[in-house]
Amino acid sequence: xxxxxxxxxxxxxxxxxxxxxxxxxxxxxxxxxxxxxxxxxxxxxxxxxxxxxxxxxxxxxxxxxxxxxxxxxxxxxxxxxxxxxxxxxxxxxxxxxxxxxxxxxxxxxxxxxxxxxxxxxxxxxxxxxxxxxxxxxxxxxxxxxxxxxxxxxxxxxxxxxxxxxxxxxxxxxxxxxxxxxxxxxxxxxxxxxxxxxxxxxxxxxxxxxxxxxxxxxxxxxxxxxxxxxxxxxxxxxxxxxxxxxxxxxxxxxxxxxxxxxxxxxxxxxxxxxxxxxxxxxxxxxxxxxxxxxxxxxxxxxxxxxxxxx
Amino acid sequence: xxxxxxxxxxxxxxxxxxxxxxxxxxxxxxxxxxxxxxxxxxxxxxxxxxxxxxxxxxxxxxxxxxxxxxxxxxxxxxxxxxxxxxxxxxxxxxxxxxxxxxxxxxxxxxxxxxxxxxxxxxxxxxxxxxxxxxxxxxxxxxxxxxxxxxxxxxxxxxxxxxxxxxxxxxxxxxxxxxxxxxxxxxxxxxxxxxxxxxxxxxxxxxxxxxxxxxxxxxxxxxxxxxxxxxxxxxxxxxxxxxxxxxxxxxxxxxxxxxxxxxxxxxxxxxxxxxxxxxxxxxxxxxxxxxxxxxxxxxxxxxxxxxxxx
Numbered sequence: 001x002x003x004x005x006x007x008x009x010x011x012x013x014x015x016x017x018x019x020x021x022x023x024x025x026x027x028x029x030x031x032x033x034x035x036x037x038x039x040x041x042x043x044x045x046x047x048x049x050x051x052x053x054x055x056x057x058x059x060x061x062x063x064x065x066x067x068x069x070x071x072x073x074x075x076x077x078x079x080x081x082x083x084x085x086x087x088x089x090x091x092x093x094x095x096x097x098x099x100x101x102x103x104x105x106x107x108x109x110x111x112x113x114x115x116x117x118x119x120x121x122x123x124x125x126x127x128x129x130x131x132x133x134x135x136x137x138x139x140x141x142x143x144x145x146x147x148x149x150x151x152x153x154x155x156x157x158x159x160x161x162x163x164x165x166x167x168x169x170x171x172x173x174x175x176x177x178x179x180x181x182x183x184x185x186x187x188x189x190x191x192x193x194x195x196x197x198x199x200x201x202x203x204x205x206x207x208x209x210x211x212x213x214x215x216x217x218x219x220x221x222x223x224x225x226x227x228x229x230x231x232x233x234x235x236x237x238x239x240x241x242x243x244x245x246x247x248x249x250x251x252x253x254x255x256x257x258x259x260x261x262x263x264x265x266x267x268x269x270x271x272x273x274x275x276x277x278x279x280x281x282x283x284x285x286x287x288x289x290x291x292x293x294x295x296x297x298x299x300x301x302x303x304x305x306x307x308x309x
Numbered sequence: 310x311x312x313x314x315x316x317x318x319x320x321x322x323x324x325x326x327x328x329x330x331x332x333x334x335x336x337x338x339x340x341x342x343x344x345x346x347x348x349x350x351x352x353x354x355x356x357x358x359x360x361x362x363x364x365x366x367x368x369x370x371x372x373x374x375x376x377x378x379x380x381x382x383x384x385x386x387x388x389x390x391x392x393x394x395x396x397x398x399x400x401x402x403x404x405x406x407x408x409x410x411x412x413x414x415x416x417x418x419x420x421x422x423x424x425x426x427x428x429x430x431x432x433x434x435x436x437x438x439x440x441x442x443x444x445x446x447x448x449x450x451x452x453x454x455x456x457x458x459x460x461x462x463x464x465x466x467x468x469x470x471x472x473x474x475x476x477x478x479x480x481x482x483x484x485x486x487x488x489x490x491x492x493x494x495x496x497x498x499x500x501x502x503x504x505x506x507x508x509x510x511x512x513x514x515x516x517x518x519x520x521x522x523x524x525x526x527x528x529x530x531x532x533x534x535x536x537x538x539x540x541x542x543x544x545x546x547x548x549x550x551x552x553x554x555x556x557x558x559x560x561x562x563x564x565x566x567x568x569x570x571x572x573x574x575x576x577x578x579x580x581x582x583x584x585x586x587x588x589x590x591x592x593x594x595x596x597x598x599x600x601x602x603x604x605x606x607x608x609x610x611x612x613x614x615x616x617x618x
Contacts, residue, residue, distance in 0.1 A: 028414045085340075101332055
C-alpha cells in the first residue's frame with residue numbers, strides 16, 4: 001500500500017467561456033469540478049495503474065465535492081476537516097483558442113489544531129494500513145507550522161515507510177534536514193532552493209543538505225535521478241504535446257510504486273518518464289492509461305553517468 | 310414589509326491578484342466572498358435604508374456562505390435548497406490597475422421540483438408576512454420552467470402585493486402577459502426585448518404587452534419612468550464615478566420602498582436615482598449609505614413629458 005498526504009487539497013474548477021477579454025464580464029458556459037492537489041493526483045495515477053493507495057488530506061467547508069470526485073474515480077481516501085472554505089483553483093479555458101488562465105486560491109489558513117489533526121490522521125492511517133511508501137506532495141497551506149512537513153516525514157520513518165516529498169521553496173528547504181528518502185523538485189523549484197538549474201549539480205546540493213535520492217523533472221527534457229555516485233537521465237525521443245499539469249505527479253506516482261516494489265536506478269526512472277508522459281496525453285491531471293504507459297515505456301531513452309557529491 | 314425573490318442567488322467571489330496575464334497561472338492574494346444575486350442586493354439596500362425586508366431564494370450546496378453573509382449584514386432571509394452546487398461569480402481584480410474581469414456561472418440546473426420548492430416558499434412567506442410589495446429580481450437558473458416567473462407574479466397578486474420584476478430576455482418577455490405592476494429593464498435589456506433603445510418608445514411597447522409601469526435604467530444618464538400618459542426622466546447633474554454593479558438593484562429597492570409607501574411619478578423616480586447613485590459610491594453591490602442618499606436626493610434633475618401609448 002502507498003499512502004499519499006496532500007496538505008492543501010483543492011477543488012479544481014474549469015470554466016468554459018467563449019473568449020476571455022480582460023476588464024469584461026463573461027458568461028460561463030460550463031463548470032467542471034474535479035479533486036485537485038498534487039498528492040490527490042498521485043493517488044489518482046496509482047489507482048489508474050492498479051496500485052493500492054490511500055489518499056489523506058484536510059479540506060475546508062465544501063470539501064465534500066472533493067470526496068465525491070475521489071469516490072467516483074475509485075480512489076480510496078480519508079479527508080479530515082480544517083476551518084474555512086475548501087481551496088479552489090479556477091482555470092478559465094476559452095473555447096476559441098483553448099488558452100487556459102488559472103487563478104489559484106491560497107487555501108484556508110491553518111491553526112495549530114489543523115496541524116495536530118493532520119498528524120493524527122497520518123499516524124492513525126500508517127498504523128492501520130502499514131504502507132511501504134509515504135508520499136507527501138503539494139503546496140503547503142497558509143499558517144502551516146514551519147516544521148509541518150518534517151513532522152510528517154518523521155512519522156513516516158517511525159512507521160518504517162520510504163518517504164517521498166514533492167514540495168517547493170521553504171517547504172522543500174525545510175524538510176531536507178530530516179533526510180527524506182526521495183525529493184522530486186522540478187528544475188525551476190531546484191533553482192529556487194539551491195540557485196542552479198543544472199539538475200546534477202543541484203541534486204548534489206540537495207543531497208548534501210540531507211535528501212537521500214533526488215529526482216529532478218525538467219519538463220519535456222525528461223527526468224534526472226541522482227543517487228550515490230550515479231546520475232541517470234531518462235527522456236522520450238520526442239517531446240509530447242498535451243497537458244503538462246500533473247506530469248510531475250505521475251512521475252512521483254511511478255517513483256512511489258517503483259520504490260514499493262524494490263526498483264531503483266534506471267528501471268525506476270524509466271517508469272517515471274513513461275507514467276509522466278502518459279499523463280501529458282490525458283486532458284486531466286491525475287489520470288493515465290496503463291496501455292499508453294506500456295507503449296511509451298518501450299521508447300524511453302536512458303543515459304547513466306557517475307555523479308560527484 | 311417588502312419580500313424579494315432571487316431565483317438564482319450567487320456567492321460573489323472576488324480574487325485579488327497582482328496582474329492578470331491571459332494564458333498564465335496566478336496566485337490569488339486574497340479571496341472575498343459576499344452574497345450576490347440581484348434580489349439579495351435589493352434586500353441589502355432596503356435593509357441599509359431601514360426598511361423591513363425578507364429575502365427569498367434557492368441555493369445549492371455551499372449556500373451556507375450566502376446565508377452567513379446575509380445574517381452578518383442583518384438581512385432577513387429564508388433560503389431553500391436546490392440540487393447541485395451554489396452558483397458563484399468570480400471577479401478577478403488586478404491590484405495594479407484595478408481592472409475587474411468577471412466570470413459568472415450559470416447556476417445549478419433546476420428540476421421541476423425546484424420550481425415547486427420556490428413557489429411553496431414564496432406562498433408560505435407571503436401568507437405569513439403579508440408584504441405590500443413583492444420584488445422578483447435577477448437571472449433565471451438553467452432549467453427553470455418558462456412560466457416560472459409568471460407563476461411567482463401570480464402568487465404575489467393573489468396575496469394583494471404590488472409586484473415588481475427585474476429580469477431580462479425571455480424571462481422579461483415571458484412575464485409581461487401576467488401584467489406585473491412595474492418592470493425595470495436597463496436600456497440594453499429593453500433593446501433585446503422590444504428592439505429599440507429609446508426608453509419612452511420601448512417602455513410603451515412593454516406596456517402594450519402587459520406591464521403596468523415601466524422604469525428604464527440608462528446607466529449614468531439616469532432613469533425614465535413611463536406610466537399612463539406620463540414619461541418622467543430623472544438623473545444627476547453630473548455622472549458619478551464608481552461601481553455600477555448593483556446600481557440597478559438600488560433603483561429597484563427605492564421603487565419597492567416608494568410603492569410600499571404610496572409614492573408615484575416624479576417622487577418615486579427621484580428616490581430611485583438617489584438610491585442608485587449612492588450605490589455607485591459603494592465598493593460592493595447591495596449597500597448604500599442613507600446620508601449619501603439624502604444628499605444626492607436634493608440634486609436630482611427631473612423632467613416630465615406626456616407619453617403616448
